[in-house]
Amino acid sequence: MNAVTTAGLRKRYGRHEALAGVDLVVPRGSVYGLVGPNGAGKTTLLAVLAGLRRPTGGTVDLGCDRRRVAVLPDTPGFDPWLTGSEVVDLARALTAPEVPGRRVAEVLADAGLTGAAHRRVGGYSRGMLQRLGIAATVVGDPELLLLDEPCSALDPAGRREVLELIARLGGRATVVLSTHLLADVQEVCDRVGVLDDGRLLHQGSLDDLLVGRAAPAWVVRCRPPLEPVEAALSARPWVAAVRRTGAEELVVETSAPADAETDLVRVLADVGAHVLRVDRRSADLEDVFLELTR
Numbered sequence: 554m555n556a557v558t559t560a561g562l563r564k565r566y567g568r569h570e571a572l573a574g575v576d577l578v579v580p581r582g583s584v585y586g587l588v589g590p591n592g593a594g595k596t597t598l599l600a601v602l603a604g605l606r607r608p609t610g611g612t613v614d615l616g617c618d619r620r621r622v623a624v625l626p627d628t629p630g631f632d633p634w635l636t637g638s639e640v641v642d643l644a645r646a647l648t649a650p651e652v653p654g655r656r657v658a659e660v661l662a663d664a665g666l667t668g669a670a671h672r673r674v675g676g677y678s679r680g681m682l683q684r685l686g687i688a689a690t691v692v693g694d695p696e697l698l699l700l701d702e703p704c705s706a707l708d709p710a711g712r713r714e715v716l717e718l719i720a721r722l723g724g725r726a727t728v729v730l731s732t733h734l735l736a737d738v739q740e741v742c743d744r745v746g747v748l749d750d751g752r753l754l755h756q757g758s759l760d761d762l763l764v765g766r767a768a769p770a771w772v773v774r775c776r777p778p779l780e781p782v783e784a785a786l787s788a789r790p791w792v793a794a795v796r797r798t799g800a801e802e803l804v805v806e807t808s809a810p811a812d813a814e815t816d817l818v819r820v821l822a823d824v825g826a827h828v829l830r831v832d833r834r835s836a837d838l839e840d841v842f843l844e845l846t847r
């Protein structure tokens with residue numbers, strides 16, 4: 554059962570088509586990362602899913618009642634004179650009055666805000682505000698959470714806190730988050746959709762995206778000169794390409810990783826290379842993203 558299914562979703566702003574036929578599938582319980590460059594249509598897609606903007610065409614099928622959907626905009630604004638506890642209690646009273654008041658303290662504790670619960674939010678840091686926003690969206694126990702750029706403008710510590718909070722939400726609710734920070738997706742999402750210019754270029758599990766696309770490669774660091782090393786490697790049948798990526802660094806791409814595993818170090822030894830380091834390059838979402846959106 555899916556939490557969200559869209560078919561041929563379109564959204565036009567005047568003559569500009571921000572969504573050009575999007576078929577989105579978000580399995581229930583997943584943490585789905587919607588990635589794309591600026592202007593790709595991420596905010597528009599989330600707003601259409603949330604029912605805040607009307608699509609020009611296509612359909613949206615939510616696997617739950619619309620009242621069980623919670624939305625967190627990229628820059629949540631709160632009245633600065635309210636305390637964190639009052640903000641969350643207001644959200645509870647407005648969205649889910651049936652939820653008992655004691656839930657407020659629980660979600661604030663989950664968001665790591667117990668100590669600041671009775672401080673005015675005007676004095677909160679951005680990271681705290683973002684976590685407060687998440688607390689205010691989860692207090693009504695939503696089934697689907699739509700988070701627009703939840704980590705933008707956060708420093709590394711704030712980002713870490715928010716990512717950990719999102720990771721804990723996975724399983725309890727379905728989360729769709731938009732971001733252009735690929736590292737965040739790699740960290741917390743199990744599904745990913747790559748949106749560019751209003752089109753979904755790829756969607757699926759993060760593993761499928763990475764394993765299916767990034768060419769296996771080794772990163773070799775050794776002391777100059779690198780030419781003899783490059784020449785010796787290029788002559789091997791298992792080497793697809795050798796690229797110089799720094800004064801002391803080569804990337805060796807292969808279509809036969811098993812051969813590379815047995816032969817790479819031998820080649821380096823035979824040519825007398827002064828080896829500083831050899832690493833298997835891990836599949837990187839950034840490479841795949843650049844390849845897809847090129």
Ligand SMILES: Nc1ncnc2c1ncn2[C@@H]1O[C@H](COP(=O)(O)OP(=O)(O)OP(=O)(O)O)[C@@H](O)[C@H]1O
Pocket residue numbers: 566569570571589590591592593594595596597598733
């Ligand atoms: N209200 C609007 N009126 C006209 N054009 C709009 C409107 N909202 C968005 N657009 C345009 O639609 C396209 C998609 O915008 P959207 O904000 O959905 O992209 P995004 O992927 O969220 O971008 P960003 O990462 O920069 O926030 C952009 O070209 C934008 O200029």
